[in-house]
Amino acid sequence: MTARSSLAFYPGCLVLQRMPEYELATRAVLSALGIELEIVQQAVCCGSPVAESFTADWIYLGAYNLALVERMGHDTVVTVCGGCTNTLTRAAQAMRDPGTRAEANCRLKPSALSVSGRVEVKHLVRLLIEREEELQARIVRPLSFRVAITNPCQAFRPGDVMNFDDPMEPQSLRRLVELTGAEVAEYGGEDECCGATLYLANPDLALAAGRRKLETTQTSNPDLLLHACGNCQLLLRRFQRLIVGDDLSLRRQALLLPQLVGLAMGLPEADIGLREGVWR
Amino acid sequence: MKDRSSIPEACIHCGTCVSVCPVEKVGGHAIVSLLTDPESTDHSAWLCTSCWRCQESCPMDVDIYGLMMERRRREKAPAGYQIAFDSILACGLALEVPQEELDQMRAVWGLEPIDLPPQGLARALLRTDRCAEADLTPPDSSAAPSE
Numbered sequence: 001m002t003a004r005s006s007l008a009f010y011p012g013c014l015v016l017q018r019m020p021e022y023e024l025a026t027r028a029v030l031s032a033l034g035i036e037l038e039i040v041q042q043a044v045c046c047g048s049p050v051a052e053s054f055t056a057d058w059i060y061l062g063a064y065n066l067a068l069v070e071r072m073g074h075d076t077v078v079t080v081c082g083g084c085t086n087t088l089t090r091a092a093q094a095m096r097d098p099g100t101r102a103e104a105n106c107r108l109k110p111s112a113l114s115v116s117g118r119v120e121v122k123h124l125v126r127l128l129i130e131r132e133e134e135l136q137a138r139i140v141r142p143l144s145f146r147v148a149i150t151n152p153c154q155a156f157r158p159g160d161v162m163n164f165d166d167p168m169e170p171q172s173l174r175r176l177v178e179l180t181g182a183e184v185a186e187y188g189g190e191d192e193c194c195g196a197t198l199y200l201a202n203p204d205l206a207l208a209a210g211r212r213k214l215e216t217t218q219t220s221n222p223d224l225l226l227h228a229c230g231n232c233q234l235l236l237r238r239f240q241r242l243i244v245g246d247d248l249s250l251r252r253q254a255l256l257l258p259q260l261v262g263l264a265m266g267l268p269e270a271d272i273g274l275r276e277g278v279w280r
Numbered sequence: 281m282k283d284r285s286s287i288p289e290a291c292i293h294c295g296t297c298v299s300v301c302p303v304e305k306v307g308g309h310a311i312v313s314l315l316t317d318p319e320s321t322d323h324s325a326w327l328c329t330s331c332w333r334c335q336e337s338c339p340m341d342v343d344i345y346g347l348m349m350e351r352r353r354r355e356k357a358p359a360g361y362q363i364a365f366d367s368i369l370a371c372g373l374a375l376e377v378p379q380e381e382l383d384q385m386r387a388v389w390g391l392e393p394i395d396l397p398p399q400g401l402a403r404a405l406l407r408t409d410r411c412a413e414a415d416l417t418p419p420d421s422s423a424a425p426s427e
Contacts (some may be wrong), residue, residue, distance in 0.1 A: 013374040017382065020389040027391075041395040044372035044402050049330045050364040051406070053352040060405045061368075083330065099412075106411035110404065157332035158345075167336050193302040193331035200360035201326040208306040209329075273389070 007127075008074040008119075009037035010065060012084040013045050014230040018238075021273025022080055022230060025258035026124055028271045030078075032262075033134055035127075037078060040068050047091070048083035048154070049197050062091020063104035067113035076120045078127055082154030082229040083197070085123040090161060092117050123155040124257060125228050126164055129172040135179055140266040142181025147260065148222035148252075149173050149184060150213065150236075152229035153193050173228055176257065180264035185222035189213060194227075196235035210235045210243040214250045225254040253280065284335075284343040291315045291342050297334035303327045310334075311348040325351035326358050369406070372397035 007030075015022045027037050043065050045051060047058035065088060069077045079085040095101045095117025105114050128135055151170050159167025169191055177184050184190075195209020213236060217225060227233045235243075237254035244250040255274075262272035269276040297312035298304050304312065312334050313323035325348045335344045357365070364374040373396070383393040 016394070017373070017375050017377050020386060020391055023391060024389050039392070039394060042397045044397045044405070045368045045374050049328075050361055050374055051368055051402075052349060053326075053357065053361055054365050055353065055406055055408075056349075057406050057408075061402060064401075064405050086330075086332075103410060103412040107405050107407065111401070153329070153331035153333070157336045159336060168333070191333075192305075193329045193333070195302050195306070195329055197329045198303065198308070198327065200364060201324070201358045202308065203360075205303065205306055205308045205327065209302055212306055 004034045004036065006036045006038055006074070008040055008069045008072055008077040010040045010043055010046070010069070010077050010079050010084060010088065012079065012081045012230065014234065015080055019230050019233065019256075022233070022256050022258070025256055025262055025272035026078075026080055028267050029258040029262050029265065030127070032138060032265055032267060033131060038072060038074070040065060040072070040077065043068060046081075046084040046087045048087040050200070052087065058087070059091045059094045059100070060104055060107050062088050063095060063115045064108060064111070064113065066092055066095070066117065066119045067104075067108050067111075067115040069119045070115060071113060075118065076122055078122055078124060079155075080124050080228070081231060082123070082152035083231065085121055085152070086154035086157075086162070088121040092119060092121060093161060123152065123164075123228070125152065125155060125172050125176065128176055128257075128261065132175070132179065135176075135261070139179060139181065139264045141264055143260070143264050145182045145223040145260075146185040146221070147177050147182045147224055147226045148187055148217040148220060149177060149190050149226045150194055150229075150232050151191055152227075152232065155229070173226075173257070176261065177226060180260055182260065182264075185217075185220035187217045187220040187222070189216040192216075194229075194232040194235050196231035199235065199239075206235060207239065207243050210239060211250070214240070214243060214252065217252065218250065222252065225252050226257060226260055227254060228257040284341045284346070288315060288318075288342065288347060290340045292340055293318075294339060296337045296339060297344060300333040300337050302329055302331060302333075311344060311351065315342070315344065325349075325355060326361065369400075369403045371399055372402040 047061045051058040156170045157167045198206035259272045303310040308327045309323040313320045367376045
């Protein structure tokens with residue numbers, strides 16, 4: 001039996017407020033692997049892409065969130081969105097500069113917090129692929145789906161900052177899908193952004209990007225789409241009706257990574273945010 | 281980390297950034313349009329998905345992302361961005377949600393209640409003046425402000 005461990009969890013605004021099933025499924029899968037998640041209380045927005053668009057001081061939002069993780073006594077914080085992973089990692093990197101760190105700590109003083117920048121930010125894809133063997137041993141119900149994946153852009157790029165996998169053609173998510181027994185349905189757009197974050201600036205363009213994604217995935221006729229970012233799931237599943245309108249041929253089920261992994265681990269559907277017998 | 285150039289002069293207008301941009305693929309014109317066509321007037325720094333493919337692909341290591349963010353900070357924001365930023369300043373989150381509503385939703389999913397950040401905290405963290413300057417001022421300086 002694996003020793004149980006505990007890691008900090010930063011869901012980010014979107015998952016916290018709009019996608020509880022993502023948190024639920026992430027907790028269920030990691031718990032089965034012996035990892036409990038302790039949510040970061042009183043966390044603020046990660047800064048992506050909104051605060052960063054208004055001020056170069058957005059890094060102090062990240063510094064605050066990282067300081068909360070340090071106060072919890074954790075060295076690793078788990079993320080499930082590309083944006084949070086990216087900005088928290090860049091904020092941690094910015095803290096290596098003594099002047100920036102001093103400024104951050106000055107701003108954190110009223111909250112009785114301090115930041116050293118030692119916390120490592122890990123997207124769920126990274127956490128799982130680092131435990132590939134343990135995960136493989138827990139696959140009890142191999143799946144037979146054909147799955148069209150979209151890699152979470154910001155968890156991999158910029159490559160020299162994220163330092164994980166191939167930045168332009170990452171393999172980890174693909175490998176995780178294969179571990180579940182499912183087949184990766186190749187459609188050529190695996191490394192192409194879903195376009196969700198365009199929604200804030202121009203909803204029509206975001207929906208056009210979503211439509212392009214759904215049309216491209218169609219070429220490989222997948223059973224379902226697979227996402228590892230709240231933004232992808234928001235656009236391609238929650239907004240799918242807006243995208244496809246009456247064109248039912250474009251409708252596709254879309255799962256989140258821990259839901260797919262959880263199914264293969266034989267976890268009850270209700271525990272991973274799927275309505276039993278209905279979601280298919 | 282690579283030493284990236286934020287100077288667009290380093291750009292050789294090769295078009296690699298445009299070819300990998302998801303916005304350009306659906307007919308929008310992002311900051312990359314400015315790099316391939318310096319006379320471009322119909323591009324927008326706000327039409328970017330932050331996918332970083334342009335930056336990762338640039339053969340000249342131009343800091344396209346940094347250039348785009350600098351432009352955004354000088355320009356009027358689209359309503360969606362402004363509303364989200366105002367929400368961050370007020371409550372710390374991009375979407376404002378009452379604590380009670382959030383906890384009720386979480387309870388339905390069997391998730392523990394959560395503490396939201398204190399109101400106004402994000403605004404204080406994003407203060408526009410330098411906080412640490414006081415710490416760098418010599419102790420005998422009469423101009424040193426107190427906390």
